[in-house]
Amino acid sequence: MEAALWTEKYRPKTLDEIVDQEEIVSRLKEFVKRGAMPHCLFAGPPGTGKTTAALCLAHDLFGARFQDVFMELNASDERGIDVVRTTVKEFARMASLSQVPFKILVLDEADNMTSDAQSALRRTMEKYTDTCRFILCCNYSGRIIEPIQSRCALFRFTPLPESKIVEHLHHIAKQESLRVTESGLKSVVEVAEGDLRKGINTLQAAASMSKGITEEAVYQVVGRAKPTDVHEMLTHALKGDFIKAREELRQLLVKYGLSGSEIVRQIHSEIFRLPVPEKKRISLIEAVGEIDFRLVQGGDEEIQLSALLAKLASDA
Amino acid sequence: MTVEPWTIKYKPRTSKDVAGNKPAIEKLRDWIESWNKGRPNKAAVLLYGPAGVGKTSVTEALAREHGWDLVEINASDQRSGEILSKVAGLASTQSTLFGKGRLILLDEVDGINLRADQGAVATILQIIKETQYPLILTANDPWDPKIRPLREACLQIELKRLGVRDGLPLLRSILSQEEVKTNEDALRLIIDRDRGDIRSILNDMQLLSSRRGVVTVDDVDLLSGRDRTESIFEVLRVVFNSRTVAAARRALSISDVDQEMLFQWIFENAPYQVPRPIELEEAMSALAEADLYFGRIKKTQSWHLLSYALDLMTAGVAVAKQTSPSGWVPMRFPQKISSMSRTRAIRDVRKKAAASIGLKSHVSVRRAPQLYFPLLRFIYEHNPDEYERIAASLDAKEELEDLLSSEFKLET
Numbered sequence: 001m002e003a004a005l006w007t008e009k010y011r012p013k014t015l016d017e018i019v020d021q022e023e024i025v026s027r028l029k030e031f032v033k034r035g036a037m038p039h040c041l042f043a044g045p046p047g048t049g050k051t052t053a054a055l056c057l058a059h060d061l062f063g064a065r066f067q068d069v070f071m072e073l074n075a076s077d078e079r080g081i082d083v084v085r086t087t088v089k090e091f092a093r094m095a096s097l098s099q100v101p102f103k104i105l106v107l108d109e110a111d112n113m114t115s116d117a118q119s120a121l122r123r124t125m126e127k128y129t130d131t132c133r134f135i136l137c138c139n140y141s142g143r144i145i146e147p148i149q150s151r152c153a154l155f156r157f158t159p160l161p162e163s164k165i166v167e168h169l170h171h172i173a174k175q176e177s178l179r180v181t182e183s184g185l186k187s188v189v190e191v192a193e194g195d196l197r198k199g200i201n202t203l204q205a206a207a208s209m210s211k212g213i214t215e216e217a218v219y220q221v222v223g224r225a226k227p228t229d230v231h232e233m234l235t236h237a238l239k240g241d242f243i244k245a246r247e248e249l250r251q252l253l254v255k256y257g258l259s260g261s262e263i264v265r266q267i268h269s270e271i272f273r274l275p276v277p278e279k280k281r282i283s284l285i286e287a288v289g290e291i292d293f294r295l296v297q298g299g300d301e302e303i304q305l306s307a308l309l310a311k312l313a314s315d316a
Numbered sequence: 317m318t319v320e321p322w323t324i325k326y327k328p329r330t331s332k333d334v335a336g337n338k339p340a341i342e343k344l345r346d347w348i349e350s351w352n353k354g355r356p357n358k359a360a361v362l363l364y365g366p367a368g369v370g371k372t373s374v375t376e377a378l379a380r381e382h383g384w385d386l387v388e389i390n391a392s393d394q395r396s397g398e399i400l401s402k403v404a405g406l407a408s409t410q411s412t413l414f415g416k417g418r419l420i421l422l423d424e425v426d427g428i429n430l431r432a433d434q435g436a437v438a439t440i441l442q443i444i445k446e447t448q449y450p451l452i453l454t455a456n457d458p459w460d461p462k463i464r465p466l467r468e469a470c471l472q473i474e475l476k477r478l479g480v481r482d483g484l485p486l487l488r489s490i491l492s493q494e495e496v497k498t499n500e501d502a503l504r505l506i507i508d509r510d511r512g513d514i515r516s517i518l519n520d521m522q523l524l525s526s527r528r529g530v531v532t533v534d535d536v537d538l539l540s541g542r543d544r545t546e547s548i549f550e551v552l553r554v555v556f557n558s559r560t561v562a563a564a565r566r567a568l569s570i571s572d573v574d575q576e577m578l579f580q581w582i583f584e585n586a587p588y589q590v591p592r593p594i595e596l597e598e599a600m601s602a603l604a605e606a607d608l609y610f611g612r613i614k615k616t617q618s619w620h621l622l623s624y625a626l627d628l629m630t631a632g633v634a635v636a637k638q639t640s641p642s643g644w645v646p647m648r649f650p651q652k653i654s655s656m657s658r659t660r661a662i663r664d665v666r667k668k669a670a671a672s673i674g675l676k677s678h679v680s681v682r683r684a685p686q687l688y689f690p691l692l693r694f695i696y697e698h699n700p701d702e703y704e705r706i707a708a709s710l711d712a713k714e715e716l717e718d719l720l721s722s723e724f725k726l727e728t
Contacts, residue, residue, distance in 0.1 A: 004709035051678045074680035109680055201691045208699035243587050298611030307604035314597035
């Protein structure tokens with residue numbers, strides 16, 4: 001059955017189809033040409049093509065039936081050293097039935113493994129090098145222990161440039177016969193922030209409403225608060241209406257799914273636009289900074305931000 | 317918009333409107349009627365039963381339907397024999413202006429403190445002997461030894477707890493007037509939980525329905541036996557009305573309400589109970605400090621920090637509050653608690669859905685909700701057919717179906 005999630009439907013099958021990341025793709029193609037590869041470390045933000053690159057590499061190396069010699073593990077799901085050890089061992093140990101010289105094991109979110117688990121993994125990697133190659137994916141290579149890093153070829157995936165995202169979205173829009181306005185597409189790209197998966201998901205959600213993709217539709221989807229929502233919350237507070245302001249805050253947190261630190265960031269940038277005396281701006285920045293710090297210390301987002309709103313409201 | 321407590325708004329207007337206890341009320345009404353033919357054999361009734369079954373309400377209703385004045389003396393009043401004979405004694409013998417009838421209510425006579433209310437029992441007995449007007453005494457516990465003499469001098473009528481048979485129609489009628497949706501299971505549960513105490517039932521129903529205009533069994537479940545709202549109300553009253561640190565701290569000892577739950581109750585209600593912005597700022601800042609301590613305790617298991625958190629969330633709020641809201645402000649149910657209790661049930665469903673999405677789209681169970689749930693929710697809301705297509709292509713029809721009923725609908 002054809003995939004209905006567009007991120008899957010339009011996921012590249014071969015290295016040639018990959019959007020952007022030219023340098024990485026050309027290095028991976030080298031591996032295909034030689035029919036050999038080292039262990040790899042794919043590092044980069046979400047939605048930049050790490051898993052896709054691994055899948056495409058396996059496809060180009062082993063053909064369409066690569067699934068037999070390819071395994072994907074999510075480090076954060078299969079936590080614990082034991083799980084990794086046994087699962088990885090089982091897979092790596094069994095000599096492959098087909099003609100390929102090695103199998104590929106992709107370990108996603110490897111930076112979520114504890115360093116103990118990573119050490120255990122390192123030994124496993126070493127032991128089964130003959131039969132199995134590892135591709136470790138992570139957001140931050142710094143969170144991978146040195147011994148593993150030094151055993152892997154490092155590939156750094158970067159956020160996709162806007163032009164590449166636009167290109168890919170245009171391609172999907174055409175296939176799905178969507179009518180896309182310039183501003184609509186631009187707002188999808190803005191939302192995506194270099195994360196192609198986010199961009200595609202946003203487009204698909206907007207398309208579920210109507211085949212015409214407008215800026216309005218996109219904002220409705222994103223769930224990301226528009227700058228005006230934070231502005232509205234602050235306006236209620238400045239008018240002395242704490243209850244309404246807290247209501248807005250809850251909307252931002254629950255309905256729009258914003259994180260506390262994201263809201264703090266947006267409040268910070270709003271401070272310069274608020275109708276308050278200059279001196280007040282400085283004391284607000286101080287208060288926002290304090291809350292940012294408290295969130296790191298384990299404070300509850302809703303409660304800490306409420307205290308800030310109460311502070312704003314009391315000066316009304 | 318002013319909100320009236322349902323316990324006042326739906327007070328029975330006449331004795332016929334009182335829910336349940338038909339035979340007892342019939343007996344009481346007969347006794348009242350008998351006064352029209354002169355002073356009956358027993359001039360007083362001892363109306364007894366547990367709290368919240370309508371002892372005071374039925375008395376008030378009777379006075380109203382006869383057009384009589386109601387003279388009421390209750391537990392919180394001074395009740396020494398001297399004062400009693402002055403107020404009740406005069407009321408019981410002197411005739412009224414314009415010859416209007418009169419009903420005398422001595423509320424909570426089992427609350428008489430023998431030392432502080434010296435001579436009270438003897439005085440009441442005297443009043444019963446001499447009264448020219450019907451006298452109703454109420455008590456929770458008629459077998460209390462100190463009121464034994466009263467018991468013998470009175471006609472005894474018992475009011476029982478509200479049962480499901482009488483409770484359901486009453487609640488249905490109130491809820492339909494309030495346009496609150498609910499179902500029979502939820503109503504049965506709440507009647508059972510509150511042990512037929514109408515006052516508690518109405519308080520709880522008003523509180524629960526104020527959130528979404530819908531009351532389900534899950535909502536009622538929130539009021540677990542231990543954290544019954546009755547006791548929470550009492551704690552909140554102390555927190556918001558104390559003027560000293562010591563008094564506010566006492567709130568913690570009068571109830572075994574879970575401390576973090578209590579925190580949520582205080583946080584939810586502070587803006588309504590502390591109307592002046594400048595005082596609210598101080599109260600919220602105390603709560604934010606307390607929250608930080610809770611966070612540190614969780615992170616480092618330093619339980620010795622707990623008492624600072626507790627001081628700040630009770631006394632910190634109490635001392636910040638100098639001004640009271642004008643009029644009665646209903647307590648609100650904390651949003652956090654309702655969502656917490658739901659998450660437990662939802663977690664499983666989410667996990668299963670996340671696993672099937674993750675499998676097909678190469679993301680972890682941990683990240684799948686964040687990456688795909690908002691998308692799916694949106695698609696479901698705007699294009700259910702598309703949602704079904706996606707579910708089918710993920711081989712996850714059942715999982716995504718469950719996800720719908722457990723999560724997406726509740727959040728709206």
